[in-house]
Amino acid sequence: MQYELKTQVIEPQRQTFTHIAKRYGDKPASRYIEGSIDVQPKEHFQYRPTWDPTREIYDDSYSVFRLTDAYSYLDPRQYYYAPYVTARSGHHEAFATSLEYIEARGLLERLPDGWRSVLAELVLPLRHLESAGQLILCGMARFGWGATVTQSAAYSAFDRVGNAQVLSRVGIALGGGTTDLLAEAKEHWLHDAPLQGLRRMAEETIVETDWGLALLRLDAVDRLVYDLLYQHLDDEAVVSGAPAYSLVAQHMASWFADNRRWIDALYTAWREDPELGATNAALLAEHGAAAVDTALEVVTPFAARIDELLGGSSAVDRITTTAAEVRAAHTGAAA
Amino acid sequence: MTLAPENKTKKAKKLSMKARYEALTRGLDWEPSYVEKDEMFPHLDYEGIKIHDWAAWEDPFRLTIDAYCKYQAEKDKRLYAVLDGFAQGQGHLGLTDASYLNAMKIFIQGVTPLEYGAHRHFAYLARHFAGPGPRFAALCQSIDEIRHMQTEIHTLSNYNKYYSGFHNWPEEYDRVWYLSVPKSFFEDALSCGPFEFLIAVGFSFEYLLTNLLFVPFMSGSSFNGDLPTMTFGFSAQSDESRHMTLGLEAIKFLLEQDEANVPIVQGWIDKWFWRSYRVTALVAQMLDYMLPRKVMSWKESFELYFEEQMLGGLFEDLAFYGITPPRHVEDAIKEKEILSHQVYWTLYQFSFAAAFTTSAPSDEHMDWLSQAYPDTFDTHYRPLWEKEKKNIEAGGRHFAPGLPQLCQVCQVPMLFTEPGDATTFAQRESEFEGEIYHTCSNGCQWIFEREPEKYRQAWLPVHQIYQGNCGGPTVPEVLEWYGLQDGDAGEYIGSRDHRNWQAWQGEAAADTATPDETKAGA
Ligand SMILES: [Fe+2]
Ligand SMILES: [Fe+2]
Ligand SMILES: [Zn+2]
Numbered sequence: 003m004q005y006e007l008k009t010q011v012i013e014p015q016r017q018t019f020t021h022i023a024k025r026y027g028d029k030p031a032s033r034y035i036e037g038s039i040d041v042q043p044k045e046h047f048q049y050r051p052t053w054d055p056t057r058e059i060y061d062d063s064y065s066v067f068r069l070t071d072a073y074s075y076l077d078p079r080q081y082y083y084a085p086y087v088t089a090r091s092g093h094h095e096a097f098a099t100s101l102e103y104i105e106a107r108g109l110l111e112r113l114p115d116g117w118r119s120v121l122a123e124l125v126l127p128l129r130h131l132e133s134a135g136q137l138i139l140c141g142m143a144r145f146g147w148g149a150t151v152t153q154s155a156a157y158s159a160f161d162r163v164g165n166a167q168v169l170s171r172v173g174i175a176l177g178g179g180t181t182d183l184l185a186e187a188k189e190h191w192l193h194d195a196p197l198q199g200l201r202r203m204a205e206e207t208i209v210e211t212d213w214g215l216a217l218l219r220l221d222a223v224d225r226l227v228y229d230l231l232y233q234h235l236d237d238e239a240v241v242s243g244a245p246a247y248s249l250v251a252q253h254m255a256s257w258f259a260d261n262r263r264w265i266d267a268l269y270t271a272w273r274e275d276p277e278l279g280a281t282n283a284a285l286l287a288e289h290g291a292a293a294v295d296t297a298l299e300v301v302t303p304f305a306a307r308i309d310e311l312l313g314g315s316s317a318v319d320r321i322t323t324t325a326a327e328v329r330a331a332h333t334g335a336a337a
Numbered sequence: 338m339t340l341a342p343e344n345k346t347k348k349a350k351k352l353s354m355k356a357r358y359e360a361l362t363r364g365l366d367w368e369p370s371y372v373e374k375d376e377m378f379p380h381l382d383y384e385g386i387k388i389h390d391w392a393a394w395e396d397p398f399r400l401t402i403d404a405y406c407k408y409q410a411e412k413d414k415r416l417y418a419v420l421d422g423f424a425q426g427q428g429h430l431g432l433t434d435a436s437y438l439n440a441m442k443i444f445i446q447g448v449t450p451l452e453y454g455a456h457r458h459f460a461y462l463a464r465h466f467a468g469p470g471p472r473f474a475a476l477c478q479s480i481d482e483i484r485h486m487q488t489e490i491h492t493l494s495n496y497n498k499y500y501s502g503f504h505n506w507p508e509e510y511d512r513v514w515y516l517s518v519p520k521s522f523f524e525d526a527l528s529c530g531p532f533e534f535l536i537a538v539g540f541s542f543e544y545l546l547t548n549l550l551f552v553p554f555m556s557g558s559s560f561n562g563d564l565p566t567m568t569f570g571f572s573a574q575s576d577e578s579r580h581m582t583l584g585l586e587a588i589k590f591l592l593e594q595d596e597a598n599v600p601i602v603q604g605w606i607d608k609w610f611w612r613s614y615r616v617t618a619l620v621a622q623m624l625d626y627m628l629p630r631k632v633m634s635w636k637e638s639f640e641l642y643f644e645e646q647m648l649g650g651l652f653e654d655l656a657f658y659g660i661t662p663p664r665h666v667e668d669a670i671k672e673k674e675i676l677s678h679q680v681y682w683t684l685y686q687f688s689f690a691a692a693f694t695t696s697a698p699s700d701e702h703m704d705w706l707s708q709a710y711p712d713t714f715d716t717h718y719r720p721l722w723e724k725e726k727k728n729i730e731a732g733g734r735h736f737a738p739g740l741p742q743l744c745q746v747c748q749v750p751m752l753f754t755e756p757g758d759a760t761t762f763a764q765r766e767s768e769f770e771g772e773i774y775h776t777c778s779n780g781c782q783w784i785f786e787r788e789p790e791k792y793r794q795a796w797l798p799v800h801q802i803y804q805g806n807c808g809g810p811t812v813p814e815v816l817e818w819y820g821l822q823d824g825d826a827g828e829y830i831g832s833r834d835h836r837n838w839q840a841w842q843g844e845a846a847a848d849t850a851t852p853d854e855t856k857a858g859a
Contacts, residue, residue, distance in 0.1 A: 014499055015499055041450070052529060088414070090410075140463040181360040205370075
């Protein structure tokens with residue numbers, strides 16, 4: 003005997019959780035919102051940390067940048083775990099396809115000498131800079147205040163490991179399937195003059211305990227370095243017969259564009275805070291400008307070496323222009 | 338400046354998988370020279386642990402980022418497809434009974450926040466360990482734990498739309514009395530140094546007691562028609578096996594690095610065994626009293642997942658390093674016959690102030706308990722419930738008049754009895770700087786006296802209520818401060834969930850004509 007299954011209509015008692023409904027009204031909420039908003043405990047912490055008894059387990063005083071409501075910051079990409087790993091899975095697959103193509107066509111072997119040196123001497127050592135980014139962002143994931151911020155930081159920290167692996171795979175391919183170039187890149191990172199400013203900045207930023215200031219500094223360097231290497235030099239590579247470089251650069255550039263979205267949204271939230279906005283804007287102007295000035299100082303010898311190797315690529319001009327733009331964005335002045 | 342590398346266009350030796358993995362993950366560290374290494378990793382000395390060679394940390398997984406993302410994305414795709422299908426098909430109507438969801442209410446209120454805490458503090462390890470191997474393992478776990486928190490929320494979100502008790506879990510975790518049991522447990526770990534945290538959560542929680550904590554919830558869900566939770570559980574399993582391996586790797590690493598680490602680690606095992614074990618009190622009562630369709634008793638579960646697998650297996654291996662089974666483990670073994678009954682009896686009486694409901698066990702349920710606990714149920718606990726049955730028939734379901742006194746360490750109400758004597762209540766007292774502190778057991782007293790300056794800080798919910806810090810002096814004021822709504826608390830029979838359930842089942846029966854076959858099977 004057969005029965006018809008009718009679809010039963012049952013009225014929900016509520017559309018979402020109470021803490022979500024208090025903010026946005028009782029209507030269905032996205033998975034990003036339900037999985038992120040208000041999930042960090044915020045009161046009645048039981049014990050003081052043994053590693054810092056002056057603070058609470060979670061404490062908004064780990065940075066000078068504070069928000070009246072931590073959840074006024076939302077990730078514009080709406081990354082909760084599932085879309086995050088899905089996006090990155092696609093990203094790494096696309097890179098692997100490019101690398102296969104590069105290897106199949108022997109494009110690395112055919113790189114002009116200057117480009118090969120740029121990769122081996124200056125780009126590969128930046129896997130260590132990625133590793134510094136990983137540490138800095140892990141600190142932010144622990145000491146930030148509010149789950150939307152710590153979540154973005156944790157994903158970004160994970161991204162830095164991925165970036166280091168992308169660079170390492172390029173290094174292995176460029177080294178003919180060996181790790182020789184990675185070992186040499188570490189020596190460059192430790193000893194070459196054009197990289198020492200970057201390494202100093204990396205080490206000093208790792209020990210910065212204010213996660214907001216550390217993020218500003220990392221971001222300032224990223225904005226000069228990523229723009230230079232993966233935008234500016236990408237264009238140069240296209241016109242000077244270095245397609246392998248360009249094929250790699252596109253993936254780093256697309257990651258960078260994606261990563262900057264959450265950081266810009268955080269700066270905006272700081273600046274637009276109804277109570278702390280003016281304080282935050284002043285802090286951004288002061289520390290943002292200082293971070294850019296330091297970044298320009300440490301990236302200049304790096305860019306000068308690129309100009310040297312490529313016989314004039316306007317690398318120094320490019321970072322100088324970018325630095326002025328970033329500085330102006332922080333201080334609110336015209337560039 | 339070093340010389341530019343010579344061209345190596347010849348296909349040289351191919352890298353082995355292991356060498357390739359190491360090249361991608363290991364060589365990234367360098368000795369800092371612009372800052373001191375101690376300044377970079379400032380928390381590694383104060384616990385007394387000595388590490389001579391961070392590179393000795395073995396990474397058993399060899400997961401690269403691309404492989405991790407691909408694998409996890411595929412798992413999530415399958416999991417969310419199940420959640421969507423269940424929601425669209427009103428799958429909740431196929432549960433064994435709405436009362437089953439009390440187990441899941443405790444889960445979202447008391448376990449999901451721990452996943453978030455784990456995310457945060459594995460990020461701390463990922464920042465503060467001086468070796469790239471354990472740092473990367475910790476970072477993976479940090480984002481895995483975001484996954485667990487979110488997949489749990491998303492799994493239970495659909496039930497929240499139709500049932501009480503789920504809707505205000507983050508605030509409840511920060512405020513409600515019984516949730517300070519898991520909260521104080523995890524915050525104890527968060528306030529530790531990096532190595533103690535690793536033993537507390539990575540080893541004791543994720544390895545020693547993980548099966549005891551999670552398997553009952555997951556098997557409970559599969560026995561009671563909760564397909565989403567079951568799928569979530571399976572989906573989290575491969576993450577958990579990585580976490581368990583990390584925990585085991587961690588303890589071996591610490592023990593092998595220096596002999597002086599052994600007594601420190603032993604002290605942490607002793608402490609964290611008891612601390613984690615006390616949290617399982619909530620699981621014990623869930624397993625024996627809250628599941629409409631029973632899986633196994635707490636006693637069986639304890640014997641299998643703890644006595645057999647851990648005492649029998651793990652600690653025999655650890656003996657090689659000079660590690661002995663945890664202190665007070667004998668007390669826990671003696672408690673297996675009585676734990677769930679004492680805890681549920683307490684929750685039953687105080688559920689007027691909880692975000693779940695309770696109900697007296699039926700005759701059939703009591704017969705199952707008699708069978709599962711032949712030595713204790715009929716002697717000590719059946720008489721309580723038989724008396725309560727009479728109260729209920731007379732219209733006087735019992736609720737406790739006041740609020741329970743809590744243990745200063747585990748924060749469970751002081752309901753436990755002396756080891757081996759189910760009739761004498763255990764109460765321990767310790768004095769610290771002129772104040773008396775009460776603990777529930779030998780284990781909790783020992784933990785208190787080891788670090789009194791820590792446990793004196795405890796935010797004990799009942800003390801706080803008496804001090805007027807919880808919305809006001811009366812019960813309704815406190816419940817409002819807890820954010821409880823009508824239907825969240827109290828007796829299950831006649832509750833909002835119960836009434837809705839009966840109405841919906843009636844409609845479902847009329848609609849499908851074969852309700853029983855759509856119900857949960859084995
Ligand atoms: Fe977890
Ligand atoms: Fe875990
Ligand atoms: Zn206790």
